Amino acid sequence: MRPRLFLAVTAQQVRRSMAYRVDFWISSTAGFVTTFGLAWCVWTAVFASAGSNEIRGWTLDGMLLYMVVVVLLGRVVRGGDIDMTISNEIYQGGLNRYLVFPVSYQPFKYAQAVGTLLPALVQLALFCAIFLLVVGRPADIAITPFGVLGAIAAMAVGHVLYFLLGYPLELVAFWADNVWSLAVTLRFVTTLLGGMMIPLALFPGWAQDVLAFTPFPILYAVPAETLLGRMDPALWARHMVVALVWCVIVQRIGTWVWRRGSLQYSGVGM
Template sequence: MSSKSNKNWLGQVFLMELRNLIAYRADFWVNFFGQTFFSLVVAYFLWASVFEYSGQTTINGFTIQKMIFYYLMVPLIFRIQQGHGIGFLSKEIYDGNLNKFLLYPINVYSYKLMTYLATSSFYLLQLFLILLIYNLFFYDPQIYSFSLYNLIRFSFVIVLVSISFFYLYSITELLAFWFDNIWSLGVILRFTSSFLGGALIPLTFFPTSAQTILQYTPFPYLIDFPMQTLQGTLSTESFLSNALIATGWLLVFRFISTLIWKQGQYKYTGIGI
């Protein structure tokens, strides 16, 4: 296959996936605004209560306004990384649908990554929409510093960590070659990464020792790093070092995932259940 036609099919897959995503438009928008609304309401009341009982207006550098912005953006960032979510590979293995991908003259990983990124891109557009609304009506430089430069850096980081998450997810997904039903493993990964990455509570609220340990894991680079990039709180040096570490984790996940894929193919019967 020539490189031109190779690019073509990747683009087609990307567009086809986007069309699938907006097939149920009403549902899509209700789910989107509903999720954002409830996440925000829960976070607001929880932290308003914490601020009230603690008698402080700032905790670990967060005011209640900063906290609201954090909980407005973090679920969206997490959703972008999630792409297709659990089942994007394991279901194909479980159902025996992987056969078609093995027969097509295309790379399964490229195909799946493209559909994954199509979903991520769509959620990224949602984030931009929410950011636009926020900037139009509630923008306050005390809460976060908006600049086009930060937005470009954020877009780069979010693509990087989405690809990283894809490979991380694929590690659990590919275990379906051995265990058939691995839904629970996907949930474990999603839940731990959301907690240890700072999606449930900002990482600065964790005890200092826990924060130090977490720096040696991939989780802060998946959620906290993109969030800090969006907020514009990272210096150029910190940004570059974090981006480098995040890339390193991506390569590690890719290596493990490829290794499992190679081993798993020998276990695959193609029958499905």
């Protein structure tokens, strides 16, 4: 896709995202407060019952900041919750317009996904600032230039990968009457294995070894831990390489599923 067109699609999606301002702020604030509130209750209780200030290298403040960062980064990586748009376009015939336009569908949808980032980035900055003002920066957290740049790069790759993972699953809508369960499964699996529920350091050693070769850590744990200065550059680079390889693999799968699936498409109605 041409860069100018990519930017135009992204800009249009930003305008669309802003069209529903009330919904935007309520859903984002409610989602963040609920998730963070739950994490605060659980981890406060866990640290209290453990009777220790530290669990596997994490203090309570560090853990809470990790949860704030990972929840907000998660919104960015997931592209501001655009799941189900592709399958809905298949079910409701919205796909027709993209098949008639002289554009490729997958890059077009990705450009739209990027367009939903801006609101999520605004939320990221705003809620991080609130946390730092209210709680302050934990003593064991060091934010460095590598941490910031590395987190941004990991987040960008995570965003691409999350989109590419969801894409073929949504295209199953060409055959199945409902793909909601697939989207939910993807959300659960990535949330658990990507480190959004708990830091990956709390998994058993063997599980961490296996996860290092999966597409999941780059989605949440790698950007969050890099930002918080808890990941060394060599490990970060290894995660990035693994993630890029997964990008190529799932992109190919998506293209193959699209080719097969679009043969089935009826454009809604006969």
